[in-house]
Amino acid sequence: MTQADLAALRRAVEFLEHPSLAARLTNIVGRPIELIGYALPASASQMITTATSKALEMALQVALRTMRHKPHLGSQRFHKVLATASGAAGGAFGLATLPIELPVSTIIMLRSIAEIARGEGEDLSHPEAALSCVQVFALGGRPDSADASESGYFAVRGLLAKSVTQAARFIVERGIIEESAPILIRFITQVASRFGIVVTQKLAAQAIPLVGALGGAAVNYAFIEHFQDVARGHFTVRRLERTYGKELVRREYERLAQEY
Numbered sequence: 001m002t003q004a005d006l007a008a009l010r011r012a013v014e015f016l017e018h019p020s021l022a023a024r025l026t027n028i029v030g031r032p033i034e035l036i037g038y039a040l041p042a043s044a045s046q047m048i049t050t051a052t053s054k055a056l057e058m059a060l061q062v063a064l065r066t067m068r069h070k071p072h073l074g075s076q077r078f079h080k081v082l083a084t085a086s087g088a089a090g091g092a093f094g095l096a097t098l099p100i101e102l103p104v105s106t107i108i109m110l111r112s113i114a115e116i117a118r119g120e121g122e123d124l125s126h127p128e129a130a131l132s133c134v135q136v137f138a139l140g141g142r143p144d145s146a147d148a149s150e151s152g153y154f155a156v157r158g159l160l161a162k163s164v165t166q167a168a169r170f171i172v173e174r175g176i177i178e179e180s181a182p183i184l185i186r187f188i189t190q191v192a193s194r195f196g197i198v199v200t201q202k203l204a205a206q207a208i209p210l211v212g213a214l215g216g217a218a219v220n221y222a223f224i225e226h227f228q229d230v231a232r233g234h235f236t237v238r239r240l241e242r243t244y245g246k247e248l249v250r251r252e253y254e255r256l257a258q259e260y
Contacts, residue, residue, distance in 0.1 A: 001244055008236050013256045015233030016153040021198055021226040051098045052196045055106040056188050062107050063130040109224050113231040120235035128168035134191060135160055140230040141194035163187040
């Protein structure tokens with residue numbers, strides 16, 4: 001592996017093994033992420049679960065239907081502006097806006113993730129590559145106390161691998177997208193279970209008194225930056241796997257991960 005690719009892999013390890021959303025939210029609201037979790041009412045859990053699944057269903061449709069278009073220059077910054085604006089609305093009006101704001105934010109983030117994927121050489125006309133964009137939402141969500149052997153990048157990717165492969169094969173064979181297909185529902189459910197962790201952190205930060213619209217915008221800015229970093233790490237690893245093979249990349253990845 002060249003020195004440049006080894007350096008890229010090292011950055012990928014940092015992005016994927018040490019997600020920084022919790023630290024970013026702590027800086028924004030001025031209190032530890034452990035305390036942020038108490039800001040949400042008990043009734044919020046079901047709303048978050050429902051909204052997260054719906055947002056990912058919509059994101060999947062976007063990924064498979066419209067992500068073949070060429071990206072516009074400078075769209076990374078534009079995506080952050082849009083996400084910040086939607087976060088301002090969520091911060092101003094609270095939990096009630098979640099069913100509307102979360103799908104909007106998720107699709108904006110998906111567009112940004114797709115642009116990063118293209119930059120790393122992904123062919124998004126292939127369903128497996130498009131599904132890998134949606135997969136980023138699972139890779140970016142893990143509890144801080146989780147066992148690294150169960151929540152690390154390759155562990156989570158391994159858990160999703162069968163669903164990604166089966167869903168991609170289903171889409172290729174059918175040539176159409178059936179939202180109610182059990183294979184696609186299973187994939188969305190698996191991603192949603194981890195994406196919901198990060199959504200809960202985001203909403204809890206926005207629910208803190210006095211955070212308001214300005215704080216909500218800052219939270220959403222951190223939200224999209226978090227997933228952009230995860231996407232950069234994920235698609236860097238996939239690019240290197242295409243060049244050097246999965247076994248070598250994983251061996252080097254795990255070696256680098258032990259240095260942190």
